[in-house]
Amino acid sequence: MARGAARPALPALLALLWALLPGPGGTQTSVYPPEAIIPRGGSMSVNCSTSCDNYTLFGLETQLNKLEVNHGDNWKAYELSDVQENSSPICFTNCVTGGQSTASVSVTVFWVPERVELAPLPEWQPVDENFTLSCRVEGGAPRTNLMVVLLRGEEELSRQPVVGEPAEVTVTVQAGRDDHGASFSCRTELDLRPRGLELFVKNSTTRQLRTFVLPGTVPDLATVPIMEVGTEQPVNCTLSGLFPAAEANVHLALGDQRLYPTVIHEEDFLSASALVKANAEEEGTQQLTCVVMLGNLSRRTQEQVTIYSFPAPNLTLSQPEVSEGTNVIVECTAHGGAEVMLSGAPSGLPAPSAQLELNASAEDNRRSFTCSAALKVDGQVLRKNQTRELRVLYGPRLDERDCLGNWTWEEGSHQTLTCQAWGNPTPKLKCLRKGDQALLPIGDLRPVRREVAGTYLCEAKSSRGEITREVVVNVISTSAGGGSARRHRAAGTQVHGGSFPASSATSAQLFWVRLSPKFTTVQPGDSVWLNCSSSCPLPLNFSLSTPLRRGKSHSGPRWVSYQLLDVRAWSSDVRCFVTCAGEMLWAAARINTYKRPRSVILEPPIPEDGLYTLRCHVTHVFPVGFLVVTLRIGGRVIYSESLERFTSQDLANVTLTYTLRPRPRDFWQPVTCHARLTLNGQVVRNSSAPIMLTVFAWSPTSKTLASTSITAFVGILLVVGAIYLRKRLLMQSRG
Incomplete structure (x- = not known):
């Protein structure tokens, strides 16, 4: 590394010998400065002086590049240049009278390291596991003043001397959640402040650490075990306890069909939801797979889904x-x-x-x-x-159960007269009183007046025939003074009866008739018992008027119980007539039947060309004619339909289909279906589970239209821009 390493070592050896041999006579050789520290490749001045006035040799011995720049009688000044390494130049004197003497200068070369590099960190580091920070240092001197500092951000993790060439300095660190995204680096510090210089710092490039936690548990995968071809079902995959949840990736697939879920992160929780569609080519058993990937690890779970085809019969x-x-x-x-x-x-x-x-x-x-x-x-x-x-x-039907042949009421009471003809097509009914051709007062009579008494001839006609029936109306009146009952009879009617054996009264006493229960509700197709009783000591006759089919009957001295079978009509009126001492009274009861909807099911909305098809199924409901089905988005009613036109006497399954063109505010709102039976003041409700109205992929037609619209819009912008630019250029040229 040092320049001049191959130069002869003889001058240095001679200088050493001269330094060891004391000069006789006390000749003194001095040098200035006695010591110096300079940057590598730098220059310095050295002054040699001697006390000898008569010398044979006087100068500076060194392997460094030197140049004598000045001199005097007993001194010389030199310039040392391109100093690359530590050295000890020697000033020497060979005095004729005083012998030899020497003086040396200590030259220290300093330089900051050429390379300071932090080794790459792990791509992902598990939390609570150790990893090693390693810093490589090449060059730098003097090593006694050189240290390496390893850092987390600005936090000092370790400080160590630089040893060896190149030097490798390491420290072991335990990763934590707080270390995710933290910056790590190392730097060298060459501290020459004790030598009158400064602190020289060199930093490595910064490296960022990513830490993670992936629990050992597998994700939870929720879906339906079976799917019908052509249907869509939601799939949800969740996992708790992972960090950082936002960095995790999720892979969802049904067989070879990859799903693209919507992923939600909340602290250490992840939820991925998607809609999976069952295709005909996937019929059979398929594996639904969810893989959560974080760091260099993954967790996988699978569920078996059976796809089937089941057309309606x-x-x-x-x-x-x-x-x-x-x-x-x-x-x-x-x-x-x-x-x-x-x-x-x-x-x-x-x-x-x-x-x-x-x-x-x-x-x-x-x-x-x-x-x-x-x-x-x-x-x-x-x-x-x-x-x-x-x-x-x-053809027309007009019999006892549809139109009673004999009605007997107390004058002033509130009654309802029913007479209905049946047939398909529906016949027209007309009832006229014999003699004056007055109309039979069908409906509510509030109150009953004696003027309605009489014999009426009812005629029902349709394109398929006609039928007639005679109806007799009797009105019982009570005299003002005696409390006895009298009947206004229709002309031509004969009433058979007797008198009560009474000890004091001379005329028959009024009696009561009761039919219990007066109101009851049964399931469609069930049977019911009604009990008809009277206070008459010797009732002449009990009779029951009802459109329902009769079963068994039991009787006692003043009562009769009737069994009515297979009750299916929503509302049936039953009357019990009792004749006592020539008088006839009756009591009424009402039998209702209904079936609460077994279930209300709303299918997932089906999008097509910007429209959504909503289909709601209401199962096993009766009477369907009293049913109202309503669709809602949020709290807003978007469609409601009454089924009053349906008069089926059986349990029914109802499917309501509605096509919706949603507004922007409708998306991500819950859609629900509600079924309501309104039964003479009683309301029975049932509702579906809510389904979110989401934004689905556009159809090919919509995509084509959107692409065409965007292309046209861009074209218009380009034309307008070109016209504007041309006008600007023309204005600038005129100006």
Whole structure:
């Protein structure tokens, strides 16, 4: 390294000998400065002087480049240049009378290190594990004044002397969470302040450390175990306890289908959500995979998802609308290994198809046939239904259950007279009193007046025929003074009865009739018992008027219990008539039936060309004619539909489909479906789980339109810019 290392060593040896041999006579040789410190490659002046006036030799012995720049009788001045290493030049005198004498100057060369470099840090360092900071130093002198400092930011971690060439200085550090993103470096300090100079510092480049924590647990992966082809389902992958969560990457895939999740970070928690679509080519068992990667580690979890195809069954009627007495064939067929059951068909084992043949009657009008298909997928039994309604054309019906032939009321009471004709098409009903052709007061009578008494002839007509029925209205009046009851009879009617055996009264006493319970509610298809009782000691007759089918009956001295079967109508009025001593009274009861919706299911919105299809399913509900289905976004109603036009007497499954063109404020709002049954003041509600309305990818048509619009817009901007630039240039040239 030092220049002149190959020069002969003889002059230095001679100078050493002269220094060891004391000169006789006390000749003195001196040098100035006695010591010096200079930068490597620098220059310095050296002055040699002697006390001898008669010398044979006098000068400066050194291996360095020297130049005598001045002299006197007993002194000489030299310039030393390009000093590369430590040296000890010697001033010498060979005096004729005084012998030899010498004096040396100590020259120290200093220089800062040529290279200070911090070794690369780990790309990712696990928290609570040790890593090594290593600093390499090349060059630098004097080493006694040279130190290496290793730093975290401005914090001093270690200070060590520089030993060896090159020098390698290390320190072991335990990584913490606070070290994530921290800067590490090293520097050399050449401290020459004790020698009258300054502190010389050289820094390495800074390196940044990234620390992390990835727990040993696997992520939680939530999804449905089975998916139908063509449907979309949400997938959610979560992991807690990782640091820094924002630096983690998530890979989600269903088989070969990569998903692009929305990732949310909260402190040490990560959640990745995506929508996965089941495609036909993926039918079968697929692996849903979630991999969370942080640092140089990863955690993986998998769930098995079965993708299946399950089309709805085919349900066909040989003729959807027939005349009474026509044979109708109902066929139900399943697809893809499913099995079906057909409502109304003979009971048996499920099969790929089912058939029912019937002779259509008036009772079959608006009869619903349900084909229920079942498919077993991954241990779960899935069901899909199809429903068709049969229309039967038949002539007018006007019988006892629809229009009672005999009504008896107390004058002044509040009553309701019902008389309804049935038929398809719906017949027109007209009831006129014999004699004066007055109309039968159908509906509310508040109060009952004696003028309505009489015999009426009711006629129902339609394109399929006509029918007549006689209706008698009796009004019971109470005389002002005696408290006895009298009846205003219709002309031509005869009332049979007797008298009560009374000890003091001369006329029949009023009695009461009760029908209990007066109001009851049952499930569709259930049976109910009603008890009719009276205070009459010797009732002549009990009779029941009802549109419902009767079952068994039990009776006692003054009561009769009636069983009513297969109650399916939403509301049925029942009347019990008791005749006692020539008088007839009655009591009424009402039987209601309803079925709360079993479930309300809102399918995920399906986007297409900027529109979203919302489909809501309300299952197993009755009576459907009292149902209102409402769709909401947030708290805003976007659509509501009443199903009052449907009068089916069976449990129904309702599907409401609505196409929405969302406004910007509608996105990321919850969409819900609500079902409401309003039943004479009683309200029954059920709602779906909310589904977020998110911004999906555009359709190809929308993308093409957007690209065309953007291209046109850019073109317009370029044209406008060119026109503006041309005008500016013309204005500048004129100016």
